Amino acid sequence: MNSNETTLKQTENMHRIFNIQREAQIKDPYPSLALRIDRIDRMIDMIVRNEASIIDAVMADFESRSPFTTRFTDIVPTLDNLKYVRKNLKKWMKPEKRNSKFPLGLIGAKSKVEHVPIGVVGNISPWNFPIALALSPIGEIFGAGNRCLLKPSELSQHSSDVMAEMIGASFDESELAVILGGPELSAEFSKLKFNHILFTGSTSVARLVAQAAAPNLIPLTLELGGKNPVIISETADLKLAAEKLIWSKTVNGGQICLSPDTVYIPEKSVEGFVTACKDSLKKLHPNVKQDPEYTHAISQRHADRINDIATDAKEKGARVIPLSDEVGEGRKILPSLILNPGPECRVTQEETFGPLLTVVSYSQLQNVVNEINEKPKPLGLYYFGKNQEEIDKLTYETSSGGMVVNDLFAHSNQEDLPFGGVGDSGMGSYHGYDGFKNFSHAKAFYTQSNLDPFKMLRPPYSIKVMDSFKKQVKR
Template identity: 50%
Template structure:
């Protein structure tokens, strides 16, 4: 545990080092990114072990895919492109005539300084290292506060970074909520928080004291719209893959399905078949991840019990018919909730588990209307082949991002910005957008070395020249 004074001391040293050393060169930024890649490669097995310990059971292949390879990819992308990103942007002058005589307008990208990174428990390695790709590419230093819900992984990351980085470059702060609160009150030059909307409100209030700019990556209830033109077998397979990855403990997991009323039975049939192919068994299957903590297990099971009590039909998909009430870990079978109503908790809160409500609609407008009557989600998913319908969905709904004919995958595109809108977040990162998010975009205008008529006219005493110039500007 680290107290507020110690954290402040680290921040002061990082800020002093930033001022002392100035903006790092491209070579220095690449070196820092390469050190991060090396940590992930060299500690791959240790990361698998730590996450397996923290979750009780965490699929090792899923860890390699999402937390290890899923972190190395963004780091390599930033490393290979940062020289290009670092180049300033030339802009046109206003009025344009000044540019003809030699005036210049440009934008240069300057490191902000020290970035605070608050990472969550669901993908604790990826959601630490992926933001670092942009943070380091932009030339910043970082202080990281990982989640207390994955203590083995958090301590491992502290050891990892300590091996190859000085505290002046990257420091990891571990501890509980009180440490997180003190961390969020520090006067960083920028802060990125990934986690729950409810916690983000506290982070934003704390950051406001020092007017720290924020990137908030939150979540919400990301909907799936299944078109009448969709291939239901393919759709169900991709939806259930997204819903069972990490046992649904993903900010972008499909949170509920909207399917045509005549197709709900087919969706259930195909969802059951898809889960059976992926997970013939669940209880002792190393591919099926457990829920991270007992309180989250109790919360998710509470959603199911509440829905059942209020009249929903519950479809547990347990291919082997296993009894999961007695188990070493906290595994919950993929569960469909049919005929959900808005008074059910499962339709009011982000689920963050392998539970999927399935609503029906008669018309597309009914489906989009339902989405638009709720908070704007982090992701939206549409399945189908009807291009006109796809266009209507994209034009009439607002979400952080969209994947068409799959779920979650837009987050893996380094050339696309990733972020939320409204309650699902603010700001965006990944790739070039991450570089710009963590950079200060400094506007620089260079005036002519000699005066020309229009410049002289703008100084008193005013006369016919400025009146003529203004008359030309004050017009329709």
């Protein structure tokens, strides 16, 4: 069977399963609390039972990625989110009482919001955290009473295959199913008449997903990325900031949508920061080239791209500083700092998605704020220091999906905080209750009493009623 015939069969199967899920949702549009919790319980049990298979699959995709990293970044966060949804779901499903406009509430009128399922949700997940970003959102999708069709990345094929196998063994395809295939299938996936699409990936691909979904007016949640800035204040603990930054650029090989991309640092602190970064790498990975805890690039193409970005910066006059005396090989890319690259450099223009960290010196914080505001809005903004005026300035004068002070990524692990981007870094948000609401329809529900308070608003209008409304036109 050639590739075109394979894609055709995959597309036919995808349409078949989508239609099954849509018909099943019509028959059972409001699943009970017990059924929703049962689905979440099956997800939890499925992940726990298949832990070894998941670890092996992710290792095969990345060539080298330690079992601890997969547990720490993929398995445990997914289980935590599923358990959080399960614990709070009964409370979230309760109607929200709202006030009825005076004086209607006094005569028996009642207002509330019912969060009802939206239907069938399409989840297009990426390769960098192939398990967490595929399965964790399904906690909120199931919690909201929906069904889900999952399209994982073909770049992490082993992980996608193991998810298809374990989901097929734990769920009826009318509840949850995995669609395997390449970019051509992803394009067709986005054209299905989903009730909502969640896409996690690059901004460029997100635009294609949005275009495909637009004819059907499908609501989208887009979790993207961007060149996430870090502002180091003169009041910062430079050693602590360097250690956290180097950790963030080495965990998962720096292949994280929330990974810091550009560090803005006072001019007088640059050399001290370079030294602190080198010391931090030695502390975190004493023998980095042989360290099995250090994750490789997802593919040789991706590794070559990162190396090309560093070479481009060096050729155009930027100072490129490897943080290790060792040299990476193949898909193992070791971290480097790139100091004050020009606007023509690729590292200035592109999200690196790897262990390269741009360092830009500054003398005035306002100049940093201006530069951040001139660029596409990032998914995360990070500040190290303890100057409250600087924190307030960055909070209210810049725009980003989230902001963290004296740490990195931490907001994404808080189940009670919404997670999402803004502008080029995404739209919509999920996690916890915000995810439950995101994958629900907030249906306004109003009950009138047996009285007829609006009778006076039907013609013919009395002089008294007309005068009453005339008097209300005032400041």
